[in-house]
Amino acid sequence: xxxxxHDSLKARLEIHGASVWGVADLDPLRRAKETGDALPEHLxxxxxxxVVMGVRLQDDVLEQIDDRPTPLxxxxxxxxxxxxxxxxxxxxxxxxxxxxxxxxxxxxxxxxREPMRGYACHRLLGWAxxxxxxxxxxxxxxxxxxSRVRYVSVLTNxxxxxxxxxxxxxxxxxxxxxVCPAGAIHTSAKDFDVAACKAKLDEFARMRFVGxxxxxxxxxxxxxxGPGGRP
Numbered sequence: 001x002x003x004x005x006h007d008s009l010k011a012r013l014e015i016h017g018a019s020v021w022g023v024a025d026l027d028p029l030r031r032a033k034e035t036g037d038a039l040p041e042h043l044x045x046x047x048x049x050x051v052v053m054g055v056r057l058q059d060d061v062l063e064q065i066d067d068r069p070t071p072l073x074x075x076x077x078x079x080x081x082x083x084x085x086x087x088x089x090x091x092x093x094x095x096x097x098x099x100x101x102x103x104x105x106x107x108x109x110x111x112x113r114e115p116m117r118g119y120a121c122h123r124l125l126g127w128a129x130x131x132x133x134x135x136x137x138x139x140x141x142x143x144x145x146x147s148r149v150r151y152v153s154v155l156t157n158x159x160x161x162x163x164x165x166x167x168x169x170x171x172x173x174x175x176x177x178x179v180c181p182a183g184a185i186h187t188s189a190k191d192f193d194v195a196a197c198k199a200k201l202d203e204f205a206r207m208r209f210v211g212x213x214x215x216x217x218x219x220x221x222x223x224x225x226g227p228g229g230r231p
Contacts (some may be wrong), residue, residue, distance in 0.1 A: 005098055006224060009051065012094055017085045019056040019149060020142060022129030023049055025162035026155075029128055039120055046101065047155035048164060050125045053087055054142070054149040055080055062148060062220040067181045071209035073216045077150075081107040084152035092154045100158040107152040122151035130163030137176040137185050138192040139220035143168065146224030147176075176218040185218060 096100035182200035
């Protein structure tokens with residue numbers, strides 16, 4: 001059954017056009033103190049796995065960004081989230097129809113401003129699923145696509161085989177450090193300045209034709225090694 005369910009997920013996600021996907025084991029995250037509110041305890045208690053799915057953002061949209069988000073990027077960002085929410089909705093339905101609990105977590109829905117967070121951290125779940133590593137820019141870095149991916153997750157108790165976190169790092173790449181308009185990114189991922197990033201996002205949210213906490217500058221800088229990426 002687990003193998004057949006995995007194959008069903010794979011086939012459905014190929015139909016939807018997901019760029020990447022994986023399964024995270026929630027047990028290690030449940031026991032890790034550093035996850036904190038990124039994975040709320042009441043969600044951890046019921047679910048053992050998370051199916052994490054991503055869609056690659058369009059390079060030509062990102063290339064229009066200089067030192068701030070553009071109205072085009074804002075539209076693209078919203079469409080990516082809409083696409084991911086529809087995929088997650090269908091995957092949760094597939095898992096439920098197979099007799100398992102399933103909870104689709106919105107791709108982006110703020111439930112707290114101080115600190116700013118959603119229902120769960122898709123970056124953290126994607127890291128646990130082995131989809132990438134935690135980058136200097138405080139985003140998930142996929143080996144092929146860098147940070148140019150948006151993610152969504154479905155929590156479930158389905159007996160799916162989970163991936164493992166990658167041991168890769170950003171290495172010597174510091175492309176995102178100098179371009180960050182907030183000065184929030186440093187050579188060590190542990191030194192990321194969340195407060196400075198949040199302040200700059202607050203500023204961008206007041207921009208005409210944007211109106212949301214988005215940036216895109218470090219997303220553009222982190223290309224990965226796939227098509228259009230660094231050699």
